[in-house]
Amino acid sequence: MPTQLAVEATGLIKTYPGGRGRPDVRALDGLTLTVPAGTVHGLLGPNGAGKSTTTRVLTTLSRASAGDARVAGHDVVRHADQVRRSIGYVSQGTGADVLLTPRENLAMTARLRGASRSASLDRAGQLLDRFGLADAADRRTGVLSGGMRRKLDVALGLVDAPQVLFLDEPTTGLDPEARASMWAEIRRLAGEDSLTVVLTTHYLEEADRLADGLSIIDRGRVVAAGSPDELKAAFAGDTLTVDLVEPDAVLVRSVAARIAGLGDVVVHVEGPTGRLVARTPDGPAVVGPTIAALQAAGVRHGAVGVSRPTLDDVYLRHAGRSWTAAESAATSSGSPDASPDGSSDGSSPHDATGTVRVERSEVAR
Ligand SMILES: Nc1ncnc2c1ncn2[C@@H]1O[C@H](COP(=O)(O)OP(=O)(O)OP(=O)(O)O)[C@@H](O)[C@H]1O
Ligand SMILES: [Mg+2]
Numbered sequence: 001m002p003t004q005l006a007v008e009a010t011g012l013i014k015t016y017p018g019g020r021g022r023p024d025v026r027a028l029d030g031l032t033l034t035v036p037a038g039t040v041h042g043l044l045g046p047n048g049a050g051k052s053t054t055t056r057v058l059t060t061l062s063r064a065s066a067g068d069a070r071v072a073g074h075d076v077v078r079h080a081d082q083v084r085r086s087i088g089y090v091s092q093g094t095g096a097d098v099l100l101t102p103r104e105n106l107a108m109t110a111r112l113r114g115a116s117r118s119a120s121l122d123r124a125g126q127l128l129d130r131f132g133l134a135d136a137a138d139r140r141t142g143v144l145s146g147g148m149r150r151k152l153d154v155a156l157g158l159v160d161a162p163q164v165l166f167l168d169e170p171t172t173g174l175d176p177e178a179r180a181s182m183w184a185e186i187r188r189l190a191g192e193d194s195l196t197v198v199l200t201t202h203y204l205e206e207a208d209r210l211a212d213g214l215s216i217i218d219r220g221r222v223v224a225a226g227s228p229d230e231l232k233a234a235f236a237g238d239t240l241t242v243d244l245v246e247p248d249a250v251l252v253r254s255v256a257a258r259i260a261g262l263g264d265v266v267v268h269v270e271g272p273t274g275r276l277v278a279r280t281p282d283g284p285a286v287v288g289p290t291i292a293a294l295q296a297a298g299v300r301h302g303a304v305g306v307s308r309p310t311l312d313d314v315y316l317r318h319a320g321r322s323w324t325a326a327e328s329a330a331t332s333s334g335s336p337d338a339s340p341d342g343s344s345d346g347s348s349p350h351d352a353t354g355t356v357r358v359e360r361s362e363v364a365r
Helices: 051-058 080-086 103-113 115-130 146-157 176-193 203-210 229-233 247-255 283-296 311-319 325-333 340-344 349-364
Strands: 005-014 025-036 040-044 066-071 089-090 162-169 196-201 213-218 221-226 238-244 265-269 273-280 301-308
Touching: 005 051, 005 196, 025 040, 025 051, 025 066, 025 196, 025 221, 025 340, 040 051, 040 176, 040 203, 051 066, 051 162, 051 196, 051 349, 080 089, 089 146, 103 115, 103 146, 115 146, 146 162, 146 176, 176 196, 176 203, 196 203, 203 311, 213 229, 213 311, 221 229, 221 311, 229 311, 238 283, 247 265, 247 273, 247 283, 273 301, 283 301
Parallel strands: 040 196, 040 213, 089 162, 162 196
Antiparallel strands: 005 025, 005 066, 213 221, 238 273, 238 301, 265 273
């Protein structure tokens, strides 16, 4: 169903009782979402934003207090059975039985869904091959690596060949190699099967690399939606940086002033080195002319870089606070679902994007 919507949700509200005299928690606050079929769609938001709640409502596991949602064309309340038959769901925690082997886990799930014994074993075999788990197929799931277990979880979500696969934080806690391998797998799933994948993540880099479309969620609402490139394109232009050797700042400024397409030029000089930083509508296009002009004026230079706006910038503009501030606010307020994962994970998204953020904010000021 290439032109249809796999998910269409309007004005979802979900409140949870606060408990012990505390006010109710408004986990979803009028969330609206559309996901075209056959795409990978990211629900990106900091801890406690409402990503898992959205997923639970869309997978019929939880009922919204208000609003409507259709998944694979079916209403999640009135036609919950049809929705369930159309989807796969991989929850934030692991779903596989650690005492069984991957093959047993897959075959058992297929049996529970009504497949015959031999069809279940066939399906298990296909999925094991497809996820590169054939060698580990008959070892106990509990002894597999985190990456292998998470792949098994995703395979379990595919046993019934769903139209829409919901993955809640598929790569949290995985090391960078296992994460990259999972990304490749998810892209392949969406590409080959015209399956729709809706995944939640609080990794900016994951959202950027993997998602065709993104809904950035903050405090139970979608604050921005579009492809990663569209969202970043709102920040007209790139940042150009040129490292300089023993620069004459006055000369560099006067050279830069004559280069078409460079604006907001700043020349930092620190001891024997320096750096030219400028904004430009099209970074790659100005690299050549900039180097040529500097060389013609006898300015010696080192590395030249062009950096694009990041999803950090997008989040800051739309949510009105930085990603790091949002994540630490959620962690310190003690969200019950605020993962043991996000904060303690050594390969945290903040490490991956921190350098970029610092560089960009320097430029912005
Ligand atoms: N069962 C529940 N009872 C009470 N409050 C809940 C419950 N589940 C979620 N919440 C609250 O609803 C809000 C949204 O939680 P949700 O789990 O949807 O966030 P999330 O975006 O998935 O976060 P994370 O990145 O930590 O997984 C949070 O404030 C959370 O504390
Ligand atoms: Mg969650």
